[in-house]
Amino acid sequence: MADISQSGPVFEAKNLFKSYGGLRATDNLSLHLETGKIHALIGPNGAGKTTALSQLSGELQPDEGQVWFCGQDITRYSMPKRARMGVARSFQITAIFDDFTVAENVAVAVQSRASHHFSFWRAVGRDSSINRRTDALLNQVGLVAFANRRAADLAHGQKRQLEIAMALALEPKVLLLDEPMAGMGPTESAQLAELLEQLKHDFAILLVEHDMNIVFRLADMISVLVNGAVIASGTVDEIRENEDVQKAYLAEGY
């Protein structure tokens, strides 16, 4: 079992390298995540953000380097195993069933978690505990009013909220969010940003995001990736003022 009582970073990447042929997509990448903080990973198109995220989630193995979670080396663990331990990647591991209602989708996720978590069933009735947990998750992400709506009929932003509820059903400690605002209008983005701000108190969050307004609003820490390497890491103010970042990235109008 992972030790979650230790202090310090809950999740850490140490000196990751990943190459495709002659292309170094990840070049000595290190970063750490702490509970209560959002760490944004930004960089121009092709900088290696998705490749990095995939190594953190377990979808991709690094050529070199390590990934640590709660004091345990999880580098060789698969994505499902990491997810069960508490490392959730949204929005690619969660598949919404279009013909199910919103509540049914969340209930499926709750049930799948429960099947790996025997103590969940002790002393409580099976269905009522699933329903209670489902209701709590719908409440947490602001979808209670849509519980009985077909998932296919949700607006784009609501689907993202549903995906977050499904990710939270896994009882994660770490949330790896891959461009959660993609395809959203300003109102939906603002709503999701508000939700992430609430969630961050309980989780360690890595946010890969193109929308710099959202990044500057939400992030506690920012790492800037260029050609697979972190060229700067710091607070929002530090990154805004960093000349290398301005030259390599912000000046390009991102």
Ligand SMILES: Nc1ncnc2c1ncn2[C@@H]1O[C@H](COP(=O)(O)OP(=O)(O)OP(=O)(O)O)[C@@H](O)[C@H]1O
């Ligand atoms: N499976 C692969 N085979 C070969 N090259 C790859 C593969 N996956 C990614 N790459 C290359 O690695 C580099 C980093 O890609 P990646 O998708 O991680 O960047 P990104 O920062 O997420 O880009 P974007 O912001 O456009 O999504 C790119 O040059 C890309 O073409």
